[in-house]
Amino acid sequence: MKFFNYTVVFCLIFLNKAKGDGDDAEVADNVENYIWNFFKGDAGDYEPINNCKGEFMTCETRNxxxxxxxxxxxDCTSDTSDVVYTGYIAGGHHSHSGAGxxxxxxxxxxxYNNGLIASGIYRSLIYGSELQTSSYPPWAGLHDKDPLCAVCLAQGRSTSLMIPAKRTCPQGWTKEYEGLLMGSYYKETAGHEYLCVDLNPEVRPGSSPNHDGFLIHNAVGVCGSSLACPPYVHNAELSCVVCTW
Structure with a gap:
């Protein structure tokens, strides 16, 4: 019996020294109470405390x-994400049938890896991008300008999602930014993936000349097809939102 008493005393002293402050202290207190109750014979089932915050947050995703x-x-949303690097949007040429x-x-x-630079015609060609927004009054002044981009790291989250035609995120998700859904012109030779371009875009200074290349157009819904109208509206610019969880 003395052995068990000494064991209890040792465990409680160890926990008292190790638990510190904050969330760790709460967990240690929970274990301490369980040890007392265990040796008293009425411990029941141990229920660990989950200190991970947020409705959808788990201990596995906290880090x-x-x-x-x-x-x-x-830039990135300062209170939710960190900048990994910044740059320029680029891609294949809008008139190339083999463009990415x-x-x-x-x-x-x-x-560049200077040792691997060589001449040749069989290449995949990368062009800078331009906003094609002359017919969209709020962004008419940005027409033919080169938009910027940033790669962002969202700490404490495990997945990201772009939702077209929405401005808000599902409950429990973090809103990184909202914007306009943009893509390629439907008559261009080369199509490209849709982008969610921020509502307040930044462009490269001095980038107004028209060089074409990778072109970015507003995306709108087309009624009279299989699109559900209403609630969708014909020729109305579609919004978008980027969320993380």
Whole structure:
């Protein structure tokens, strides 16, 4: 019996020294109460305390992180994410049938492997991007300008999601930014993926000349097809939101 008493005393002293402050102290107190009750014979089932905050947060995701691209801006939402790098939106040429379909966020300071640079015609060609917004009055002044981008790291979250035609995130998710859904012109030879471009886009200074390349157009809904109208509205610019969880 003395052995058990000494064991209890040792465990309680150890917990008292180790528990410290804050969440760890709460967990240690919970274990301490369980040890007392265990040796008294009425401990029941141990129920650990989950200190992970947020309705959808778990201990597994508390230390996780996820990367997303902030299209149209050179920053990230300061209170939710950190900047990994900033750059320029780029991709394949709108008139090339073999152009890549995914947009890229090219960093501001490229690094080349000089030993592998060679001449040749069989290449995949990457062009800078331009906003094609002359017919959209709020962004008419941004027409033919080159939008920026940023790659962002969201700490404590494990996945990201772009929701078209929404401005808000599902309950429990973190809103990173909202914007306009944008894509390629439907008559262009090369199509590309849709982007959620920030509502307040930044552009590269001095980038007004028309060079074409990777072109970005507003996306609108088309009624009279299989699109549900209402609630969708014909030719209305579609919004978008980027969320993390």
């Amino acid at each position: 996780a992180s996820v990367v997303y691209t902030h299209w149209g801006r050179s 379909t995914n947009p890229l966020c090219l960093p501001e300071t490229p690094e």
